[in-house]
Amino acid sequence: MASIQTHIHLVRHGHVFNPRDIVYGRLPRFRLSEKGIRQARSAAIFFNFRPLAALYSSPLLRARQTAKELRMAIDQTKVRISALITEIHSPFEGRPSAEADALNGDVYSGAGPGFEQPKDILRRTRRFFSRVTKRHGGHHVAAVTHGDVIVFALLWANGRALLPEYKGRLGPLGIQHGYPAHGSVTTFSIDPDRPDARLAVNYWEPDQ
Secondary structure, X not given: OOOOOEEEEEEEOOOEOOOOOEOOXXXXXXXXXXXXXXXXHHHHHHXXXXXXXXXXXXXXXXXXXXXXXXXXXXXXXXXXXXXXXXXXOOOOOOOEHHHHXXXXXXXXXOOOOOOOOHHHHHHHHHHHHHHXXXXXOOOEEEEEEOHHHHHHHHHHHOXXXXXXXXXXXXXXHOOOOOOOOOOOEEEEEEOOOOOOOOOEEEEEOOOO
């Protein structure tokens, strides 16, 4: 008999109010913009016919606000917080976004001790996948997280190297604009009989 897959839907948080245009990273008090709220509400459409066993969120404000919009739209009673899917820890935090943009988003090369590398991000994401599969096996689970967390899980699931230069160049993997859009949903389907196998992946994004 075929095994029942667990479907983990990683939702990227909505657009952030960031008038100073800095790399906000894990800094506190970065909330959703009005556009971000609309994106979060649009993301709820994806779950209309996918009843969720649980809804998780990164602890950061923008993710929690996105999860709140999802919770209200899809009638979930609780948002569970997991630090395993929080934003990356980068030396660019608080610096102008233009500095990271000039490096094509590579905030990893040359980062000193104490900062995360792609393998560190994937390690905690896989721990999250493992916990969710044990708790909610055979069900659909949504988790609001951050762009690079999704990127490196996506590269791993497709058997690609965890190279920062692939950021923004994910079109061949089905990411329409090269990088996960705000309010997008990237689904990882896990076979309980083959937990270490590469995962089936699907991508969806709302009308922006």
